[in-house]
Amino acid sequence: MPIKAICFDADGVLVYPQMQFAKLCENKLGISQEMRDPFFKGVFNECLVGKAELLDVLPPFLKKWNWSGSTEEFVALWQKTDHVIDTELITTIKKLRQNGFICCLATSQEQHRAEYMKKEMGFLEVFDHLFISCEMGTQKPGDAYYRYIETHLRLPGESILFWDDRPRNVNAAKARGWNAEVYTNYEQFLETLALYQPFK
Template sequence: MNPDTHLLLLDVDGVLIELPDFFCSRFPSAPVRAFFADGFQSASTGKSSVLEHLPKLMAEVGREGSPEEFYREWLDYENRPDKDMVAAAAELKAAGWRIYLATNQEELRVQHLMSESGLSAVTDGHFASYSVGYRKPSQEYYGAVTQALGVSPEQIIFWDDSVENVDAARAAGWSSHLFTNVADFRRVMGLQRS
């Protein structure tokens, strides 16, 4: 694959970040589901700050303290970069690829991912849903990102661990791939085995 004509967009959770379990899996499922269906939807499309929605969740799951402390604990718990995948991305970046995050995410987690998880070292930036204003798998998301990049859709190489997101990206004209493991990613992207 020619790095002069292609851009690489990578999902975060399940691709660059390993999540064998989620921070919220220790809490009752009903308030967690409600948070992700409402507050997180708002924060991840840039309409609000996630901190505005955490007090309600904290009350429902019996957590005390400030929203900031709670969220810091959450972010630190899920700070698990996949070292092999990050190394593969670093190889591609060194070879001249432009790499961006393509993730359904709110602003504070993206800041944490870029600085604390070290993803800024292997990317050129991000197209997180909070900054795009739309979430995957909406066609508005893929259209807005394509327009922002100023390229034809087929120049965008996209990897995600969600079949729904991959199919939607393919429908938008992106060259999209389902992420299953680092070895398959390296093979498709033309990287030598590490």
Template sequence: MVDVDGVVIVHPEPGGWSTHLERDLGLSPSLLQSAFFAPHWPDIILGRAGLRERLAPVLAEMAPELDAGRLIRYWFEKDAHLDHGLLAQLAPIRAGGVKLFLATVQEHECASYIWDELSLKQHFDGIHYAAELGFAKPEARFFRSVSERSGFSPAEIFFIDDKQANVEAARLEGWSAALWDGTRSLASLMEEAAKSEKSDVRPGG
């Protein structure tokens, strides 16, 4: 199981996709945050509302010259920075018969974009995401739902994420998990996790 934002997709700018939003589209990132993301994102990310359904009326009020479709396309394209080094490390693992899945907090349109247009479907066997599941990391039900849908028991899953809270939550659900920051190889993290699991085994347990 592999996280997306901060792991498979790593933006070169600290401010992410909206770094040059005001320059390029005339829209203030802070205004977008307060008018759209703060009130609407919780419902969108959990699949309770559609992205365009909530974004269009907000833009009609604060930037009527800007179409929701144009902003969404800009957003997704500016965020499309794949970590090809990680994908290269994952390829031989998958070639060896290990199933690879994305386990990510996304809404429906972005999940479809990264899967189809960024062609992550060529590198992974499936995607499990928040809007489809109705739960987001680090909630325990996210990990339980992913495990159930994947058909693998928690003990069979190894997971990488760039947030420690998500790693710890996954471990509480019985997953083997490691923090990914791009400084260590995937092989070393997997080896360390395997050693940790062996050391946790106690005689007579």
């Protein structure tokens, strides 16, 4: 069955190189991964599915991290630092759309970064559809995430090609019958894309 829709993850795919804010925390702000883990492996996951508000749950952690500014300033710094876009990939996505492919953002984000991606990073104009976990109530690699996209696009999994930098997310997509590839870099993306569809 021919590919009709292509879904792209954000961090590690469109946002590349990723983890810039994590590096800033580690190297400049003195907030180690060990200090960050209780937040990112805990209540942040509630933010990712729209069940918690980032600005409400972040302050207690900022206090532990000895952040002297406001919560809003921390979030703004976070968003600005991770505003790193692979412009070559964006250009290719625009060409894919011109060639008739439905191109979608498929990412796990909390509400504030979701809005930042739409407006400041321009993803609202880049894609036909934006599938963002906080608006869906589910996140990768949960089966419900992929099922939601299939239902919205009205396409079977065999017609969808999914790109993500995390193997577990790719494997979950494959389990639903999607075509799915682990993204490593732009050159690998073009080479693999050509195997699915000759692209000029």
